[in-house]
Amino acid sequence: MKIIVCIKQVPATTKVKINPETNTLIRQGVESMINPYDAYAIEEGVRIRERIGGSVTALTMGPPQAQDALREAVSLGADDALLLSDRAFAGSDTWATSYTLAQGIKKIGDYDLIICGKQAIDGDTAQVGPGIAEFLDIPFVAYIRKIEDIKSDYLRVERLMDYGYEVIETGLPTLITVVKEINEPRLPSLRGKMKAKKVNIPAWDAAALDAAEDKVGLNASPTKVVKIFTPPPRGDGRMLSGSVDAIADELVQCLRSDRVV
Amino acid sequence: MNYFLTEEQQMIQDLARQIATEKIIPARAELDEKEEFPSEIMNILAQSDLFGLYIPEEYGGMGGGCFELCLATEQISRACGGVAVSYAASGLGAYPILLFGTHEQKQKYLPDIATGKKLAAFALTEANAGSDAGGTQTTAVLDGDHYILNGTKQWITNGGEAETYTVIAMTNKAKGSRGASAFIVEKGWEGFEFGKKEKKMGIRCSSTRELVFKNCRVPKENLLGKQGMGFIVAMKTLDRTRPGIGGQAVGIAQGALDEALSYSRQRVQFGKPISSFQAIQHMLADMAIQIEAARSLVYCTARYIDSGAKKISKDSAMCKTFAADMCMKVTTDAVQILGGYGYMREYPVEKMMRDAKITQIYEGTNQIQRNVIALQLIKESASKVK
Numbered sequence: 198m199k200i201i202v203c204i205k206q207v208p209a210t211t212k213v214k215i216n217p218e219t220n221t222l223i224r225q226g227v228e229s230m231i232n233p234y235d236a237y238a239i240e241e242g243v244r245i246r247e248r249i250g251g252s253v254t255a256l257t258m259g260p261p262q263a264q265d266a267l268r269e270a271v272s273l274g275a276d277d278a279l280l281l282s283d284r285a286f287a288g289s290d291t292w293a294t295s296y297t298l299a300q301g302i303k304k305i306g307d308y309d310l311i312i313c314g315k316q317a318i319d320g321d322t323a324q325v326g327p328g329i330a331e332f333l334d335i336p337f338v339a340y341i342r343k344i345e346d347i348k349s350d351y352l353r354v355e356r357l358m359d360y361g362y363e364v365i366e367t368g369l370p371t372l373i374t375v376v377k378e379i380n381e382p383r384l385p386s387l388r389g390k391m392k393a394k395k396v397n398i399p400a401w402d403a404a405a406l407d408a409a410e411d412k413v414g415l416n417a418s419p420t421k422v423v424k425i426f427t428p429p430p431r432g433d434g435r436m437l438s439g440s441v442d443a444i445a446d447e448l449v450q451c452l453r454s455d456r457v458v
Numbered sequence: 459m460n461y462f463l464t465e466e467q468q469m470i471q472d473l474a475r476q477i478a479t480e481k482i483i484p485a486r487a488e489l490d491e492k493e494e495f496p497s498e499i500m501n502i503l504a505q506s507d508l509f510g511l512y513i514p515e516e517y518g519g520m521g522g523g524c525f526e527l528c529l530a531t532e533q534i535s536r537a538c539g540g541v542a543v544s545y546a547a548s549g550l551g552a553y554p555i556l557l558f559g560t561h562e563q564k565q566k567y568l569p570d571i572a573t574g575k576k577l578a579a580f581a582l583t584e585a586n587a588g589s590d591a592g593g594t595q596t597t598a599v600l601d602g603d604h605y606i607l608n609g610t611k612q613w614i615t616n617g618g619e620a621e622t623y624t625v626i627a628m629t630n631k632a633k634g635s636r637g638a639s640a641f642i643v644e645k646g647w648e649g650f651e652f653g654k655k656e657k658k659m660g661i662r663c664s665s666t667r668e669l670v671f672k673n674c675r676v677p678k679e680n681l682l683g684k685q686g687m688g689f690i691v692a693m694k695t696l697d698r699t700r701p702g703i704g705g706q707a708v709g710i711a712q713g714a715l716d717e718a719l720s721y722s723r724q725r726v727q728f729g730k731p732i733s734s735f736q737a738i739q740h741m742l743a744d745m746a747i748q749i750e751a752a753r754s755l756v757y758c759t760a761r762y763i764d765s766g767a768k769k770i771s772k773d774s775a776m777c778k779t780f781a782a783d784m785c786m787k788v789t790t791d792a793v794q795i796l797g798g799y800g801y802m803r804e805y806p807v808e809k810m811m812r813d814a815k816i817t818q819i820y821e822g823t824n825q826i827q828r829n830v831i832a833l834q835l836i837k838e839s840a841s842k843v844k
């Protein structure tokens with residue numbers, strides 16, 4: 198099983214500042230770490246390999262210092278790592294990022310499973326995973342909380358939903374994004390740390406990826422951030438109980454008093 | 459202080475500290491209270507490759523030595539002395555095989571100990587044989603191609619939890635100290651059972667148990683070294699593991715100083731943080747001086763041993779004794795700095811003080827260590843006069 202895990206290096210603090218002019222994050226001078234959801238993706242990839250064999254490649258698009266995140270992925274069990282880095286990639290939004298990562302994955306070739314975290318904690322869009330699948334024209338299942346079964350051409354997963362979970366079957370290759378319920382990431386091993394120090398991490402630029410100039414970086418990014426704000430927290434839910442008729446009556450009353458209907 | 463660690467040693471220290479901080483500190487109070495063996499933490503240490511630090515790569519280890527084991531033990535002890543001894547006692551059980559095992563014995567037993575899949579233990583002490591190992595009563599009698607073991611070992615760390623045991627038994631009582639032999643015994647063999655589990659003052663999450671042998675048949679090929687070498691096996695092993703106890707003592711003491719320091723900056727009396735009182739400052743300074751002195755001695759000794767030095771008993775005894783006495787003093791002072799809060803189980807320093815005490819007792823009491831050191835000094839002096 199050839200597994201590719203896409204990871205992102207994110208600022209290690211929740212106190213990052215936002216540049217008021219561009220409405221984007223100011224990343225200078227902030228320590229970085231692997232996006233926490235991607236840590237679950239790495240762990241799941243390593244567990245699948247431990248169960249049924251194969252390899253795990255960690256992949257990121259980012260500046261040269263994103264190597265640190267890749268080395269950490271190797272210390273946590275990835276077999277190798279690959280960096281997509283080019284000045285031309287700077288300012289990519291989720292569309293351009295998905296395109297670039299998909300180009301990288303195409304170049305790696307003959308993959309079976311791509312795993313991403315459900316979203317990155319800096320942008321919180323949850324778009325890049327599904328975006329990669331679209332560019333590769335392969336199926337994807339988001340918000341996976343459990344892999345029930347995996348074989349060379351078959352995957353059955355549980356997808357976490359607001360109201361419960363769904364069991365989904367698909368063929369391979371497939372892309373999945375994972376939620377934190379899926380596992381508890383291990384700490385690094387000494388052998389992993391030693392390997393991470395030495396591992397050779399190739400860096401591919403736009404030319405190496407055959408990436409179209411008009412599809413990468415800021416200019417190829419249709420997203421314009423107009424304004425950033427914290428949404429008000431969702432109110433508490435309320436469970437109604439009783440007979441079906443009583444519940445229906447109460448529900449209608451609530452909807453009326455809240456002026457929903 | 460910079461101890462000029464290699465890149466790999468630095469990684470070992472970082473990794474052990476990370477595990478201590480993230481996994482052991484949150485669990486230690488409950489493990490202590492329930493006297494529960496830290497199986498889950500042992501698994502984490504295993505997965506992180508820390509059980510094989512001192513075992514050659516040929517047998518599945520990381521190819522380091524006594525110093526690497528000390529570094530990891532110190533960091534784990536900083537969080538919990540009980541977890542640390544459960545970890546380090548596996549080394550105590552494995553060293554006899556490492557030092558005296560045949561290639562076949564090493565191949566059979568060391569890889570699983572190196573990965574942490576199996577724990578090891580070392581069994582010398584008996585009810586009537588503590589400091590005086592010569593009083594050992596457990597016997598091993600050759601019968602065809604087996605030795606038959608009878609007797610009871612007492613206070614064996616990792617008893618019941620370990621799979622692989624190094625056991626010292628008398629093969630020829632008439633020969634006295636030359637009549638003991640060492641054997642590798644596996645858990646589950648007929649005639650080998652576990653007795654009472656002790657309730658202790660400190661290191662309470664570690665397992666301290668009796669091993670009971672009733673006509674236990676041990677294959678001849680599990681004799682370690684030659685018949686009659688049992689006490690030599692034990693002494694050479696302890697020479698190499700005592701710096702580990704030194705590391706444990708340094709770690710426990712460092713943990714106590716860390717707590718005392720941060721508490722003293724927060725606790726306000728007479729309108730000021732107590733860290734502004736000179737009496738407290740001097741205690742903190744003395745604690746730091748003593749810890750650093752002990753650490754230097756432990757590290758130096760471990761490196762000296764790893765250099766392949768032959769005459770190590772005196773140095774090994776010195777570093778264990780000094781660090782253990784230091785640890786008792788420093789942890790007692792930490793409780794003093796925290797005052798009544800320090801005496802409460804809500805704060806970690808009373809546990810550290812309870813854990814500290816054992817370092818002066820096991821792997822040879824500090825009195826016995828001083829005997830060893832003094833005898834060696836006198837011998838050295840006498841040989842110079844000649």
Ligand SMILES: Cc1cc2nc3c(=O)[nH]c(=O)nc-3n(C[C@H](O)[C@H](O)[C@H](O)COP(=O)(O)OP(=O)(O)OC[C@H]3O[C@@H](n4cnc5c(N)ncnc54)[C@H](O)[C@@H]3O)c2cc1C
Pocket residue numbers: 547580581582583587588589590612613614615616658666816819820821822823824825826829
């Ligand atoms: C928690 C715990 C874990 C242990 N784990 C292990 C283990 O894994 N394997 C193992 O084999 N053993 C283990 N031991 C045993 C330990 O090594 C012994 O307790 C230790 O060697 C001392 O023996 P003793 O307790 O019988 O004390 P004793 O020998 O009875 O000593 C009592 C006192 O007399 C002093 N004393 C004795 N002889 C002399 C002398 N000649 N000169 C001066 N003073 C003397 C001692 O220093 C001590 O203060 C463990 C003990 C404990 C408490």
